[in-house]
Amino acid sequence: MIAAALVFIMHLGFATVESGLTQSKNTVNILFKNTLIPCIGLLTYALCGFNLMYPGFADEDPQFWFKFAGFGITTDEAGVTSAYNVGYTYWTDFLFQAMFAATAATIVSGAVAERVKLGTFLVFSTIFVAVCYPIAGSWKWGNGWLNRLDTPFYDFAGSTLVHSVGGWGALAGVMLLGPRMGKYTSDGKIKPILGHSMPLATIGVFLLWLGWFGFNGGSVLSADPGLVSLTLVTTSLAAAAGGVSAALASVIFLKKPDLSMALNGILAGLVGITAGADQMAADTSIYIGAIAGVLVVLSVLFFDKIKIDDPVGAISVHLVCGIWGTLAVGIFGAKAGTAQLMSQLTGVAAYAVFTFVFAFVLFLILKIVMGLRVSPEEESEGLDIGEHGNVAYPNFIANH
Amino acid sequence: MIAAALVFIMHLGFATVESGLTQSKNTVNILFKNTLIPCIGLLTYALCGFNLMYPGFADEDPQFWFKFAGFGITTDEAGVTSAYNVGYTYWTDFLFQAMFAATAATIVSGAVAERVKLGTFLVFSTIFVAVCYPIAGSWKWGNGWLNRLDTPFYDFAGSTLVHSVGGWGALAGVMLLGPRMGKYTSDGKIKPILGHSMPLATIGVFLLWLGWFGFNGGSVLSADPGLVSLTLVTTSLAAAAGGVSAALASVIFLKKPDLSMALNGILAGLVGITAGADQMAADTSIYIGAIAGVLVVLSVLFFDKIKIDDPVGAISVHLVCGIWGTLAVGIFGAKAGTAQLMSQLTGVAAYAVFTFVFAFVLFLILKIVMGLRVSPEEESEGLDIGEHGNVAYPNFIANH
Amino acid sequence: MIAAALVFIMHLGFATVESGLTQSKNTVNILFKNTLIPCIGLLTYALCGFNLMYPGFADEDPQFWFKFAGFGITTDEAGVTSAYNVGYTYWTDFLFQAMFAATAATIVSGAVAERVKLGTFLVFSTIFVAVCYPIAGSWKWGNGWLNRLDTPFYDFAGSTLVHSVGGWGALAGVMLLGPRMGKYTSDGKIKPILGHSMPLATIGVFLLWLGWFGFNGGSVLSADPGLVSLTLVTTSLAAAAGGVSAALASVIFLKKPDLSMALNGILAGLVGITAGADQMAADTSIYIGAIAGVLVVLSVLFFDKIKIDDPVGAISVHLVCGIWGTLAVGIFGAKAGTAQLMSQLTGVAAYAVFTFVFAFVLFLILKIVMGLRVSPEEESEGLDIGEHGNVAYPNFIANH
Numbered sequence A, B, C: 001m002i003a004a005a006l007v008f009i010m011h012l013g014f015a016t017v018e019s020g021l022t023q024s025k026n027t028v029n030i031l032f033k034n035t036l037i038p039c040i041g042l043l044t045y046a047l048c049g050f051n052l053m054y055p056g057f058a059d060e061d062p063q064f065w066f067k068f069a070g071f072g073i074t075t076d077e078a079g080v081t082s083a084y085n086v087g088y089t090y091w092t093d094f095l096f097q098a099m100f101a102a103t104a105a106t107i108v109s110g111a112v113a114e115r116v117k118l119g120t121f122l123v124f125s126t127i128f129v130a131v132c133y134p135i136a137g138s139w140k141w142g143n144g145w146l147n148r149l150d151t152p153f154y155d156f157a158g159s160t161l162v163h164s165v166g167g168w169g170a171l172a173g174v175m176l177l178g179p180r181m182g183k184y185t186s187d188g189k190i191k192p193i194l195g196h197s198m199p200l201a202t203i204g205v206f207l208l209w210l211g212w213f214g215f216n217g218g219s220v221l222s223a224d225p226g227l228v229s230l231t232l233v234t235t236s237l238a239a240a241a242g243g244v245s246a247a248l249a250s251v252i253f254l255k256k257p258d259l260s261m262a263l264n265g266i267l268a269g270l271v272g273i274t275a276g277a278d279q280m281a282a283d284t285s286i287y288i289g290a291i292a293g294v295l296v297v298l299s300v301l302f303f304d305k306i307k308i309d310d311p312v313g314a315i316s317v318h319l320v321c322g323i324w325g326t327l328a329v330g331i332f333g334a335k336a337g338t339a340q341l342m343s344q345l346t347g348v349a350a351y352a353v354f355t356f357v358f359a360f361v362l363f364l365i366l367k368i369v370m371g372l373r374v375s376p377e378e379e380s381e382g383l384d385i386g387e388h389g390n391v392a393y394p395n396f397i398a399n400h
Helices: A002-020 A024-051 A064-068 A090-111 A118-138 A159-177 A198-220 A225-254 A259-274 A282-305 A314-332 A338-369 A376-381 A383-388 B002-020 B024-051 B064-068 B090-111 B118-138 B159-177 B198-220 B225-254 B259-274 B282-305 B314-332 B338-369 B376-381 B383-388 C002-020 C024-051 C064-068 C090-111 C118-138 C159-177 C198-220 C225-254 C259-274 C282-305 C314-332 C338-369 C376-381 C383-388
Strands: none
Touching: A002 A024, A002 A090, A002 A198, A002 B198, A002 B225, A024 A090, A024 A118, A024 A383, A024 B198, A024 B225, A024 B259, A024 B282, A090 A118, A090 A159, A090 A314, A090 B225, A118 A159, A118 A338, A159 A259, A159 A314, A159 A338, A198 A225, A198 A259, A198 C002, A198 C024, A225 A259, A225 A282, A225 C002, A225 C024, A225 C090, A259 A282, A259 A314, A259 C024, A282 A314, A282 C024, A314 A338, A376 A383, B002 B024, B002 B090, B002 B198, B002 C198, B002 C225, B024 B090, B024 B118, B024 B383, B024 C198, B024 C225, B024 C259, B024 C282, B090 B118, B090 B159, B090 B314, B090 C225, B118 B159, B118 B338, B159 B259, B159 B314, B159 B338, B198 B225, B198 B259, B225 B259, B225 B282, B259 B282, B259 B314, B282 B314, B314 B338, B376 B383, C002 C024, C002 C090, C002 C198, C024 C090, C024 C118, C024 C383, C090 C118, C090 C159, C090 C314, C118 C159, C118 C338, C159 C259, C159 C314, C159 C338, C198 C225, C198 C259, C225 C259, C225 C282, C259 C282, C259 C314, C282 C314, C314 C338, C376 C383
16 A cells, blocks of 8 residues: 555656656646646546446446456455455455556656647546556556566566557557657757756656555565565665666766756656566676667667657657566576577567557557647747646746 | 555645645745644644653553543553554554544645734644544544434544534634635626636645545544445546536636636545545445535535635535535445434534534634734735745745 | 664755755755765765775674774674664764764865865865764764763764764864955955845755754663653754744844744754763753753854854854853763763864864875865855856855
């Protein structure tokens, strides 16, 4: 339950990171999205659960919907779910799953920020959270086919199931939306669009790190204290290594120690360790985090080069480092070896195809039906005025 | 104890919500009040406790003062209070009560912001926390008359005892203070005065939501994990439903999805579920929260119409939705029915009369003795300069 | 483990306090330092631990390095450390120690802010965390000589071992750096340089208070709930008393209720109670906190008088109140008396000499080798541009 509270606070972390790393003229819009996403995540999960109780749908099995989605979560007489073979109650599991599902949608939010239509994005999020995430999740956490491979695919707390899933959705959205106006000039230059508040971004990253204690630590809640505390240490060491290595990488590649790179490096380390946080040694965690920190810097530069405009670096952090963390289990994990690595690659590929196609098709349908992108006038003026008729900082003189 | 830490963080939530939703020229003043209120709450409770030890006051009963105030909290040999029939120590109970009492004063703070004199408000808060809150609270939590009705009045974690009490104090203060200059023009128009930082307000609401996990979850701390986790789920679902319904209501009534309404909707849902968080089903929680979310939007519009100027919407959130949540126990609760509803109405009415009259008379006396409102010059220039000789953001050019 | 999460969040508290109390042109620099310090703290501790496993260094004792540093932490077969005679695992202890060590470096960070070279400070921090802190800490927590005095030196959670150690480092740094340009004019005037965001500073202080629940509460984790909750109460009452007394002192000495003084008063109370949080009565905690709150105001004024320029008041909070708290154990503690007071004075003096000399010499060497202070041009323009090529708030017009 404490872990659920910590995972909840991650949504404040996402809200502050994303608003901090974007322009002040879009801040209300980003905060609105990030406030509504956990609300929608909670309600979507609850409403789907309640559907089960209507006659004609599933009379005898109150967990029908979850099974339909492949989750197979059932509760024994004491209300303890089978999904975790520990002392979680059904309700704690519900809070966890809802928060995880909302996380996947939040990742998309950051990448499509500053030009996506609010209504379209909220419809996308609802369907993504209600359909795509649980179907994909069931393959592993619902004891689906990936969990039944000879060497089962392993993803402790969601490098692939949460972060890559969100990352593929983000990539699909950015590809269909195109870059923000003025980001890539006609003569091939990349114009940086700076975030409007580095303190907000820093607050967000620290809150995410804190939340990750719940994310990773909570996944072994009933296990012995030794394992939980080891998980917190591997999580922290990977984050620390990611922050330091990304800062060093920024000195090498950007000539200056860059705060936003260091912050994204911490997130990269956290995403990277998530798949194997329970089975890595302390030194291995440092290697995984350090590699993730370099990867995220290179990835941000690479996506800018190919004109994939991701304002907050969400694709680099969650997709690239999510894949890295998943593969790292096959390289450094308890059962490291070719068999495990092949299983991890299988999982990565399966999630890539399913999630990317799902998100791409869904965004495409919504683009035709509702429109995906705000008008150039609105984008230039800011989505806060256009979508909300309001501004985030009315008492300060803006300098767009 | 974890719950006490979470409830503590609510005071940071209040500080950031209130400063975010008001003008930057009054930010230092609001932060100062919200920083001192929990300090005063803690000390007031402690000093009252220590008074007991002085001879001639109560030699034999170290808990005398609490009894005087009607609380009737006593400890058995093991130091466990009788107020909660669970494993709370006296000290944990003290921290909880002090934090709850300070919450009632903080609610008033938001409504009277941007024109109340600092000294007057701090004197009001101290007396309100030390006298009004514990007397009123004793009627229910001290096993007073409301708890001894045939069908006892029910308020699980303070929809009435904390939130309405604060709300009535806020209403009394606003009525005696009058609206901020320029808010209602002579030709009958309502001029919106926007908050200066939506990120601060958003941070505040998320922290309050987190704190509510402690507020509601902590009130069943020793119960079975199932009940605590159910409470967290009902709390979260009501918050989520309040946020979504207030956002939808803002689209209907204000034509745009309004972030501050969505944020207040979340708080409305939280206040609404507080009275019955331990006995609502998941679907009922959603209904209660959704109705609270609509109520808060209508209430904000209504109070603006009758020129009750409440800068942060505290009366709408805490008083209106506190009453709604209390009545909801009679409508949807475990013992729903006419008898329970009548008890709830009795409680609501009793708290209305006592708290409003107490706060009104106290504010009136202070108005005569100390003055209630700053000068028009100070209000125009900002209370930061007038009361504190300082500004919150000296490095930015203001745009009042 | 929960306590470790709370202590972790203190680093966000330090980051926001320090950036809030300094100028916006140096915000990126301060956030960068405060983000990297906990990362470096974690890695330094981990790397030192791993060094032990290399042959030729210590074949048989995997805890060698800690012993070399005097800590003497060893684990029994179950992985439980001897440093705490409680249910802490080695890993939890590691997280705690790393966070504590990083705290000492963070204290220095605030005092030397706005003019220290980034690289120099990071090298200082790494060595300070890796060498000075553990050697000094071993004297007490590693069962060293101070713990073996006839009346052992007592420091429950680090008034001296963490806060004074950081404070002496801060004093050494400020003495070698000199004041910020323009702070003390040639005609003997003191020009206040205001912090750029009071909400950030307030957020920081509340987070530090929250973190202190973990800091102090966590140090008795396995003890009975009564003792832990007493510790939280003494901690909270001292903080509250410090905030109120510093606010009152600011009215007396500065003529206005000053928010930054009230905030520093809370921190002063927290630092003051830390040495004896487990053995003070509730009333004594209030006295200790109230005295700390007055001390911090007088100390800030005093250091300004002697031209020791400490932008955030770190020396006053952590060093002065750390000493006060340590002595308070000899005055008010369970074994109060001349013997205990002499032991406390011995400890204070020993840490003063060792830490100040260590930090002074280290800073002096770095000053010669790397340079300590940025150029006047860079200081005037801001370290954000100079060190990072970036600014914290590109969308607002600055008013330096």
